[in-house]
Amino acid sequence: MTTNDTIDQDAGDTLAAVARLLRHAAVRAWAQAEAEGPRSPLHLLGLGIHTASCQAMAMLPADADLEGQPPAQDDIAQLLRSAEELTRAIPVLDQTAGISPLVVAICDLVREATP
Amino acid sequence: MKRQDQRSVGELLMDADFTTRQLLMDAAGQDAPAMLRTWGEVVQSASELWATLPQPFRGTTSPIDGVTITRLESMSQLMHRDQVRRGWPGDGPPDERLLHVAETLTRAADLIDRRGGHIGPTDPAVRADLDAARMRIMHTLYVGAHSVGVAAGQHVRDVELATTRGKSDRESRAVPRGRDAINRLAAFEQLAGAYVGNQFARAAQGEHVHGPHGTERLQQALIGWDIQAHRTLAANPTPANLLLASRTQAGIATAAAAILHAGASTGHVDTHAYEQRLAPTLDASQQAWTQVATRWAEMTSPASRTDLDLVHAAGEVRAAVREVAHDKTTWARPEVMAGRVELGEAAQHLQQALSTAVDLACVTRDIAAQDASLTGPARAMSHRANADIGRAADRGHRGKDVVWVTPGDVYANRTVTIPQPVRAGLVDATDTLVQTASNAMSAAACLDRVTQDRPSASGQEPTAPRSRRPEGPTPLAQEAPRVARP
Numbered sequence: 001m002t003t004n005d006t007i008d009q010d011a012g013d014t015l016a017a018v019a020r021l022l023r024h025a026a027v028r029a030w031a032q033a034e035a036e037g038p039r040s041p042l043h044l045l046g047l048g049i050h051t052a053s054c055q056a057m058a059m060l061p062a063d064a065d066l067e068g069q070p071p072a073q074d075d076i077a078q079l080l081r082s083a084e085e086l087t088r089a090i091p092v093l094d095q096t097a098g099i100s101p102l103v104v105a106i107c108d109l110v111r112e113a114t115p
Numbered sequence: 116m117k118r119q120d121q122r123s124v125g126e127l128l129m130d131a132d133f134t135t136r137q138l139l140m141d142a143a144g145q146d147a148p149a150m151l152r153t154w155g156e157v158v159q160s161a162s163e164l165w166a167t168l169p170q171p172f173r174g175t176t177s178p179i180d181g182v183t184i185t186r187l188e189s190m191s192q193l194m195h196r197d198q199v200r201r202g203w204p205g206d207g208p209p210d211e212r213l214l215h216v217a218e219t220l221t222r223a224a225d226l227i228d229r230r231g232g233h234i235g236p237t238d239p240a241v242r243a244d245l246d247a248a249r250m251r252i253m254h255t256l257y258v259g260a261h262s263v264g265v266a267a268g269q270h271v272r273d274v275e276l277a278t279t280r281g282k283s284d285r286e287s288r289a290v291p292r293g294r295d296a297i298n299r300l301a302a303f304e305q306l307a308g309a310y311v312g313n314q315f316a317r318a319a320q321g322e323h324v325h326g327p328h329g330t331e332r333l334q335q336a337l338i339g340w341d342i343q344a345h346r347t348l349a350a351n352p353t354p355a356n357l358l359l360a361s362r363t364q365a366g367i368a369t370a371a372a373a374i375l376h377a378g379a380s381t382g383h384v385d386t387h388a389y390e391q392r393l394a395p396t397l398d399a400s401q402q403a404w405t406q407v408a409t410r411w412a413e414m415t416s417p418a419s420r421t422d423l424d425l426v427h428a429a430g431e432v433r434a435a436v437r438e439v440a441h442d443k444t445t446w447a448r449p450e451v452m453a454g455r456v457e458l459g460e461a462a463q464h465l466q467q468a469l470s471t472a473v474d475l476a477c478v479t480r481d482i483a484a485q486d487a488s489l490t491g492p493a494r495a496m497s498h499r500a501n502a503d504i505g506r507a508a509d510r511g512h513r514g515k516d517v518v519w520v521t522p523g524d525v526y527a528n529r530t531v532t533i534p535q536p537v538r539a540g541l542v543d544a545t546d547t548l549v550q551t552a553s554n555a556m557s558a559a560a561c562l563d564r565v566t567q568d569r570p571s572a573s574g575q576e577p578t579a580p581r582s583r584r585p586e587g588p589t590p591l592a593q594e595a596p597r598v599a600r601p
Contacts, residue, residue: 023417030362030405038401041445043369044433047362051430054359054421066417084136088129092250092311100254100311104261105430107139111265112437114140115444 007061011090015056015099016064018083018090022053022106024070025079032076045113049080052105059098077113084110120222125244127223128251131216135255138212139262144269148204151296153213154263158191160220161252167227168245183310187256187303194299203292216259220252250311257307264300267293276454294328328438329456334464336428336435337367341471343428345478352482354414354491355421361408361479363429364472368401368555370436371465373446374458375562380449383458385561392558400472400555403548407479410541413499414491414533466562469555476552480545483538493524493531503540 007015029046036042057066073079084106090099122130138150165184198204271293344360375393378384384393439456440447452458482489491499497520519534533541 020417034405038365038398038405039369039372041369041373041441043362043401043405044366044436044441045444047366047429048433050359050362051426051433054423054426057420058423058426062418064418068417084140088133088136091247092254093247094250097312100257100308103136103254104139104258107136107258108261108265110140111142112441113444 006095007059008091008095011096012060012064014086014089015060015096016066018086018102018106019053019056019060019066020068021071021079021083021086022049022056025076025083026050026053027070028074028079029076045076045109048105048109048112049076052102052109055098055102055105059096059102077110080106080110080113124223124226124248127219127226128248128255131219131223132251132255132258134212134216134219135259135262139258139265142262142266142269144266144271144273146210147263147266147270147293149208149210150213150263150266151198151204152207153209153217154259154300155191155195156209156217157213157220157259158188158256160217160224161256162188164220164224164227165249165252167224168248169241183253183306187306190299190303190306194296194303197295201288201292203288213259213263216255220255253307253310257304257311260300260304260307264297264304267297267300271297272455276451330439330460330464333435333439333456333461334467336431337464337468340367340428340432341468341475343424344475347422347425348475348478348482351422352486353419354411354489355419356425357479357482358408358411358415359421359425359429360475361404361411363432364475365401365404365408366433366436367465367468367472368397368404370440371469371559372397372401373440374436374452374461374465377440377447377449377452378458378462381453381458383453384462388558388561392561393555396551396555396558397469400469400548400551403544403551407541407544407548410499410544413495414489416492416530462562466559469552469559473549473552473556476545476549480542480549483541483545487532489533489538490530491533491537492528493520494528496520496531496534496537497525499540500534500536503536 026046026049029042029049033040033042033046057064060066071079071082073082084103087099087103087106090096092099120127162184165181271290274287274289274293340363344363347356348360372394375384375389375397379386379389439461440452442448442451447455500519519536520531523529524531
């Protein structure tokens, strides 16, 4: 697995926050999906959010701090929008390579999650 | 009088980036013609801005720098000329949002031209700023191309759906020309993506930007997933990888139920077989994969990493399913799915995926039963051990009072080897998984007969390959193998 070991501290902290938000959004989507039953389309939305969180995690160094309280927000679309807003503060540089596909993935998910 | 724009080049670039993101989040099929008409202006403005940036001092930057933007501009010009020649999407209003992006980039170019174009970038900080500006421009083109491609894809699907109610010649032309535009934009996106990313970015962005569509894409995605899941779990059977594998398998079961329901509703799949056998066994299999995924999730920590190749393969399965079966946040109606793909073919690919799912379930059970290196966070493991023991006690199996995780480990939430009750519960869950996956495979055997009996939509033989049949016992006779408990 390739990680960006030289990622700037601020960018790394922001990206870790993005990863946490996405992870929480995936958990929420799956919880709602399970409540709706095995045929809920939210199962696949949760999968998409989870893979985006894996993308974000892969960009972080191994010792990145990913602990922390889950966000109070439970609305999946809002969590995704918050994650997208956070990515705006991350510079597009060699050290943050991978941010562009992540931004596209999150924007795609926002569109999918918005009725 | 219009107020003068006081923003810096950096702020203008951020504005352009932000607008393309908004465009992507709101992209809709009806916007595609206007977006395709305007996209060329965005690329041209980006290219002009690129040209105004001070040139690298003594060749201090990559030789691909100038080449990439030149190629992108050339691709965009060819696309535009083709649109004019073929008369599609034709004349009409521009897309105001893309026009805003083009104007913003032009404004940035003007600013540099007036104030800083003559500067020789010898200072490392200035060079870094220039590199950042180039990356932001390319990132904006990457996100923008994806937005236009998404809208064009939605537009093509909308037009294809119109076949059910008859469509005009102009609408008919939109399908092949729209597909052509999608392919060109995909190539554009890939080239821009190569600039803003490195090996990681190329691995993470997935194959979805080009390649086959419809059932062929679904088939390739499912086969690719099966191969990658086996590879990853053989090499690196961590809870994080097992979590993604289980969630993806649950997603495949969910998608299979939705697509086969559409097949049954439109006469491509036997309704009785679907209702009586397929639907209940698919639901049970989906729930079993979800149950197992929940247990793997408990064994991961926030820092757990997932194999990127597995992430990529799961993303492609999801994208292929969405292309066939989704409509925004919910499932597409059966007749919509039938308008997109030949549902008999899709059923065959799903039948194969349900067969290979049994093997993946067995692999999962073997890891649960035999992998001595399985670990999890102490608090979650303690909680799970107590819960599983509590359930066993409810069933009349009273055990001794054993401390499965030490208080010190719980306090520090250290990573610990999974306690025996947790492993026993995991093996129980994976036993159920193998059984339900086998039942779904048996039920899906009828799909082979049904689709073999039916002529394909084109009146030709079904195109699905017959060479990749699962080996081993016939589905109905298969007894799920059981492994010894630890």
